[in-house]
Amino acid sequence: MKILIAEDDPIAAKVLCLTLQNLGHEVVVATNGAEAWETFDAEPIRVVVSDWMMPGMDGLELCGRIRNRAQTPYTYFILLTAAQTGNEDYLQAMDAGVDDFLTKPFDRDIIRTRLYVAHRILRYTTEIRQLKDIIPICSYCHKVRSDEQYWERVETYIGARTGSRFSHGACPECFDIQMEEINKFAESYRADLEAPPVRPAAQ
Structure with a gap:
């Protein structure tokens, strides 16, 4: 040594x-x-x-x-x-x-x-x-595998071992993505409301 x-x-x-x-x-x-x-x-x-x-x-x-x-x-x-x-x-x-x-x-x-x-x-x-x-983490849902082979949220895993508490929010990139999705949904919904009703075809 x-x-x-x-x-x-x-x-x-x-x-x-x-x-x-x-x-x-x-x-x-x-x-x-x-x-x-x-x-x-x-x-x-x-x-x-x-x-x-x-x-x-x-x-x-x-x-x-x-x-x-x-x-x-x-x-x-x-x-x-x-x-x-x-x-x-x-x-x-x-x-x-x-x-x-x-x-x-x-x-x-x-x-x-x-x-x-x-x-x-x-x-x-x-x-x-x-x-x-080396903490096993799911590459899709980002849950962490505990020592008991139980998959749990990252904040639950860390909180149980450190006593830390988490407040949830959104980073700027995720906020922009979510706002874009909301705006798309709002525009689609508005377009549906403004569209003329569809009349049944004549017999």
Whole structure:
């Protein structure tokens, strides 16, 4: 996998980078949170390993920015913590959107396990997103097929899954087409009214 590291300690960053590379991963290193955010914002990376305490933008703020970035595939965020990190700190990090934790000093086997979980979760999220992107729709009546194999109107399908409500109207093109049909019908009806009555043929 491609992994973004955010670590201001050059020695810790070097050790972690070499460990990840030895495990077969591609690594991008940022020396602080702000640099990591600029790198991620330019080209999102699916796995981020970030130190918690960094000058300027810390790990929680970095995680928050990644979570709030629009139209971004799910990113697995691992936070680097010290050995004395307490339960309240972990809860705070989870609330901020952190997925997992690594404790310094690093353990190669634990890192391998954490990244195996990250790879599996990212694979599942990709599969789910692909399934949601493929919605069967009738090419004639434009009804959508639900998971229960039931064909329903598009607004019903979307409303049941998002809670959205729809107000119906007509786009300019459809409005013009409908008005043209109405005018044709009105002209035909008027012509019928104005036409002289048809007399029966003489015997």
